[in-house]
Amino acid sequence: xxxxxxxxxxxxxxxGAVFFLAGTVGLLRFPDxxxxxxxxxxxxxxxxxxxxxxxxPQVDGALAALKLVAIWLLAQLAGATxxxxxxxxxxxxxxxx
Amino acid sequence: xxxxxxxxxxxxxxxxxxxxxRILRGPANADRMMxxxxxxxxxxxxLLLGAGTGASGLLDxxxxxxxxxxxxxxAFVNSADRQ
Amino acid sequence: xxxxxxxxxxxxxxxGLGLYGTIVHPQPLRKILAFxxxxxxxxxxxxxxxxxxxxxxxxxxxVPQAMVxxxxxxxxxxxxxxxxxxxxxxxxxxxxxxGSEPPASPARDxxxxxR
Amino acid sequence: MxxxxxxxxxxxxxxxxxxxxxxxxxxxFAAVVGFVAFGLLLAxxxxxxxxxxxxxxxxxxxxxxxxxxxxxxxxxxxPTEPQSVGERPGATMRLVAALLSVLVFAGLAGIVLFPxxxxxxxxxxxxxxxxxxxxxxxxxxxxxxxxxxxxxLEKVVLLLAxxGVWSLAPDRFWGxxxxxxxxxxxxxxxxxxxxxLPPIGxxxxxxxxxxxxxxxxxxxxAAATLAAMWLLVMIAxxxxxxxxxxxxxRLLLVAGPAVFLAVGLAGFALPDGFLSYPVxxxxxxxxxxxxxxxxxxxxxLGLLVAGPPERERQR
Numbered sequence: 001x002x003x004x005x006x007x008x009x010x011x012x013x014x015x016g017a018v019f020f021l022a023g024t025v026g027l028l029r030f031p032d033x034x035x036x037x038x039x040x041x042x043x044x045x046x047x048x049x050x051x052x053x054x055x056x057p058q059v060d061g062a063l064a065a066l067k068l069v070a071i072w073l074l075a076q077l078a079g080a081t082x083x084x085x086x087x088x089x090x091x092x093x094x095x096x097x
Numbered sequence: 098x099x100x101x102x103x104x105x106x107x108x109x110x111x112x113x114x115x116x117x118x119r120i121l122r123g124p125a126n127a128d129r130m131m132x133x134x135x136x137x138x139x140x141x142x143x144l145l146l147g148a149g150t151g152a153s154g155l156l157d158x159x160x161x162x163x164x165x166x167x168x169x170x171x172a173f174v175n176s177a178d179r180q
Numbered sequence: 181x182x183x184x185x186x187x188x189x190x191x192x193x194x195x196g197l198g199l200y201g202t203i204v205h206p207q208p209l210r211k212i213l214a215f216x217x218x219x220x221x222x223x224x225x226x227x228x229x230x231x232x233x234x235x236x237x238x239x240x241x242x243v244p245q246a247m248v249x250x251x252x253x254x255x256x257x258x259x260x261x262x263x264x265x266x267x268x269x270x271x272x273x274x275x276x277x278x279g280s281e282p283p284a285s286p287a288r289d290x291x292x293x294x295r
Numbered sequence: 296m297x298x299x300x301x302x303x304x305x306x307x308x309x310x311x312x313x314x315x316x317x318x319x320x321x322x323x324f325a326a327v328v329g330f331v332a333f334g335l336l337l338a339x340x341x342x343x344x345x346x347x348x349x350x351x352x353x354x355x356x357x358x359x360x361x362x363x364x365x366x367x368x369x370x371x372x373x374p375t376e377p378q379s380v381g382e383r384p385g386a387t388m389r390l391v392a393a394l395l396s397v398l399v400f401a402g403l404a405g406i407v408l409f410p411x412x413x414x415x416x417x418x419x420x421x422x423x424x425x426x427x428x429x430x431x432x433x434x435x436x437x438x439x440x441x442x443x444x445x446x447x448l449e450k451v452v453l454l455l456a457x458x459g460v461w462s463l464a465p466d467r468f469w470g471x472x473x474x475x476x477x478x479x480x481x482x483x484x485x486x487x488x489x490x491x492l493p494p495i496g497x498x499x500x501x502x503x504x505x506x507x508x509x510x511x512x513x514x515x516x517a518a519a520t521l522a523a524m525w526l527l528v529m530i531a532x533x534x535x536x537x538x539x540x541x542x543x544x545r546l547l548l549v550a551g552p553a554v555f556l557a558v559g560l561a562g563f564a565l566p567d568g569f570l571s572y573p574v575x576x577x578x579x580x581x582x583x584x585x586x587x588x589x590x591x592x593x594x595x596l597g598l599l600v601a602g603p604p605e606r607e608r609q610r
Contacts, residue, residue, distance in 0.1 A: 006098060009149075013105050016142070020109045023135060024116040033127050036119075040131050044138050047109075051142045058098070058149040059156075067156050068145065071163050074495065075141060078167030081488040082134060085174040086127050088483075093125070100298055107302040110339070114309050120328055121316060129328045140335050147342060154347040154511035157503060161351050161520060162338065164496050165359030168523040169331055171485065172363040175530055176370040177324065183303040187340055188407030190307040194314055196400030201318040203392040206383055209323055209372055213330055213365065217314050220337055220357075227344040228407065233416030239345025242433035243417040246442060249352045249434070250449045253515055253592075256356050257456035260599040263368045264460040267602070276375040 005057035012054030019047035033090050037083055044079040048072055099150040106146040113139030126177045130170065137166035184231045191224025208266045208276055212259060219255045223248045303343055310336045323369040323376060330365065334358020347511035348434040351503070355519035356596075363526065364600050429578040431509035438513065439581045443570045447559065450552040450588065453595045457548070461539060464603035470540030473598065474605035489531025496524035504589050508578065514585040518592035525597045536601050538608055544594070551591025555584050 019042055026039020052072040056065050116139075119132035141159050148155035198218025202211050226244040233241030270276045313336060317329040334357040341350035384392075421433050421441065430436045438446050464471070500520040507513030528534050537544050558580060559570040572580050 009098070010101060013102070013146070017105050017108050017112075020112045020139060020142070024112045027116045027119055027128075027132060027135060033125055033131075036128060036131060040135055043135055048138055048142050051109075051145060055145055055149045058102075064148075064156060067160065071141065071145065071156070071159050074160070074163045074167070074492075075138060077488070077491060078163065078170065079134070079138070081484045082130075082167065082170040082174060084484040085171070086130060089174055089177055090125065090127050093127075103302060104298050107298070107305060110302075110309070111305060114305075114312075117309075117313065117332060120325060120332065121320075123325065126324055126328075129325055133328050133332055136332050136335055140339060143339060144342065152342075152347075154351075155342060157506065157510070157512055158338070158342065158347055158351050158354065160499055161503065161516060162335070162354045164492070164499060164520055165355050165523055166335075167488070167492060168527055169359045169362045171488065171527060171530060173328070173331075173366050175485075176366045183300065183343060185407060186300075186303050186307050187344060189404055190310055190340075192400050192403035192407055193311055195403055196396040197311075197314050197318055199399055200392050200396040203395070204384055204389050205318075207323065207372075207376065209365070209368055210326060213326055214318055216330065216361065217317060217333065220314075220333070223349075224337075224340070225403065225407075227341060227346055227349065229414070230346060231344045232410060232414035233418055234345065235416045235418030235422075238418050238422065238433055241416045241418045242421050242437045243442070245346045245349055246434050246437035247445070248346070248349050249438065249513075249515060250445055252349070252352050252356050254449055254452050256361050256596075257453050257599060259361055260364050261456045261459045263364050264463050264603055267368055267371060268463045270372055270375060276372050 009054045009057055012050045014054075016047045016050030016054060019043050019050060023047060034087065037087060037090075041079060041083055044083075045076060048075055102146045102149045106143040109139050109142050109146070130173050130177065133173070134166075134170055137162070137170070141166070184228045187224055187231075188228040191221040191228065194218065194221030194224065197221075206277070208269075208278055209263070212262050212266070216255065216259060219251070223251055226251075306336065306340055306343065310340060323372070324366070327362065327365045327369050331358045331362040334362065348432070348513065348516075351511055351516040352519070355516050355523070359523055360519055360596055360600060363523075367600075367602075427574065427577065428572075428581070430581060432507060432511065432513070434511070435507050435513050435581070435585075439584060440572065440577065443555075443559070447552065447555050447570070450555065450591070453592065453599075454548065454552060457595050457599055460599060460603050462603075464605070467607055468604040469608075470538065471604040471606045471608040472538045473536040473601035473603065485531045486533065489528050489533050493524040493528055496520055496527075500524070500589075500593075504585060505582075507585065508582060514589045514592060518589045519596060521589065521593035522596035522600070525593065526600055529597075529601065536598075539598070539604050540608055547594050548591055548598075551588035554587045558584055 023039050023043025027036050030036045030039055049072055052068050055068055059065055113136045116132045116135045119128045123129055141163055144155050144159035195218055198214045198221060201214025205211050205214060226248045230240035230244040266276055313329050313333045317326050317333055320326040320329055334353060338350045338354040341353055421437060425436055428436050428440055500517045503512040503520060504514060504517035529536055562569050562571040565571045565573060
């Protein structure tokens with residue numbers, strides 16, 4: 001059982017790391033600001049989400065697990081709002097980037 | 098397991114650090130804010146991975162960081178807008 | 181070479197960098213930024229001393245750590261006051277400069293204002 | 296062990312890189328973004344130095360709230376940027392500054408590389424009295440028991456800074472409200488965040504305060520979180536900044552330091568004198584002081600970020 005949970009952790013955390021890699025590559029390689037924003041949100045949502053998912057079996061206690069999920073939800077909420085604000089400010093600047 | 102989590106934390110940090118090149122290159126302020134945002138998320142992920150190794154208090158640090166990063170990001174977009 | 185030494189050297193370099201920036205930058209706001217970097221370097225020195233003083237089952241000596249916490253708060257209040265001073269200077273004179281001579285009309289007016 | 300050391304080396308290089316960028320960047324806006332990234336990375340360094348309390352403070356105050364002050368100022372001072380280009384000091388001056396900086400760096404590096412052996416520590420002394428205080432977090436014990444005079448004076452410094460900021464307002468605005476940071480659209484995403492995030496943030500702030508007695512956390516960190524939430528509500532345009540002449544506001548500002556001072560003076564009734572706590576009751580007193588302090592610090596931090604009054608007082 002323990003080994004199985006460890007495998008879940010390794011797989012999910014690695015998948016999360018891949019999304020951070022993808023987000024960075026996108027941020028560097030995509031041609032304009034809006035597509036870069038698109039890449040960033042993948043790392044924000046899925047990268048952190050998968051890391052949280054992978055860590056759930058590792059923390060002890062329901063409270064710590066709950067805190068993990070709460071942190072992810074918080075990052076989601078903030079990320080969604082900030083991305084929307086960044087996109088709007090770009091539109092106001094007339095897509096100068 | 099702790100070595101794996103620490104190594105992954107290092108990898109994620111390295112990734113978001115490479116993303117910081119956008120602070121240098123811009124060109125728009127929006128791009129700079131994006132890389133700071135990515136760094137914030139990466140920092141939270143690294144703290145969580147550290148907490149997974151059993152270090153105490155890191156979850157609370159990540160919680161605070163998530164709140165304050167959101168606040169800082171809002172303040173930034175707001176100021177960038179006003180210019 | 182252990183972690184504490186590594187971060188100690190990092191802090192020393194930060195102090196150097198911050199000092200250079202504080203002296204060389206013409207804009208007051210950038211001086212404030214550089215000064216905060218300098219402060220961060222000094223705090224790191226405290227952190228290194230605390231880490232080396234790890235004892236009695238604690239990861240570090242709590243006394244320097246508590247001093248750094250106090251220091252961060254005081255650095256913030258000083259920064260806020262300095263920024264308010266610069267903004268007031270700007271309100272009064274339309275300029276934010278520490279030069280004693282009133283500078284002649286800017287040579288490249290508005291050119292650098294686009295992003 | 297080597298993985299951890301590699302991580303440390305990478306982190307140290309990153310911190311230096313971001314610091315270099317903050318010094319060398321062209322536009323001030325870019326430099327401030329670099330500074331916030333610097334604060335974030337520094338918080339991680341504090342974790343690596345086994346100082347989670349400091350990491351929390353750095354993340355909350357060092358990068359979050361300081362970043363907000365600096366970025367608002369950078370936006371306002373933007374028109375002055377081009378004219379300062381001509382004021383760069385000459386090559387000789389820069390060379391002297393660089394030499395001086397290198398000298399200071401070398402001196403500090405020498406101290407780091409050849410430390411005193413054995414390393415001086417107050418750790419055992421701090422740990423010895425923890426059971427008496429019944430406080431599990433040694434840093435909180437230092438801040439509110441062993442070195443509580445420092446903490447009291449630091450509160451006074453915060454108040455003085457706020458008085459200093461207020462006194463920079465023109466006379467006609469004295470007692471008025473600080474400027475709104477920016478009127479936001481009432482239906483935008485920001486207004487939504489301004490409604491949803493603060494309740495969560497207040498719960499987190501209270502939790503950080505409470506947990507500070509036994510684990511990393513405490514009054515400053517909690518106060519910075521609360522202040523950020525208050526500022527978020529103001530930025531989102533949901534609430535105006537308060538008029539600075541309000542008596543209730545001013546009472547709130549001094550309540551924390553006043554309670555702290557009163558408890559300190561009450562210590563004269565005990566054998567140990569100023570700022571000593573009665574044996575066996577230290578923990579509830581410390582938590583009570585911290586609770587009031589948190590409120591006061593939160594209001595002070597929020598008002599420091601909001602800046603001097605910019606509107607005439609309303610009758």
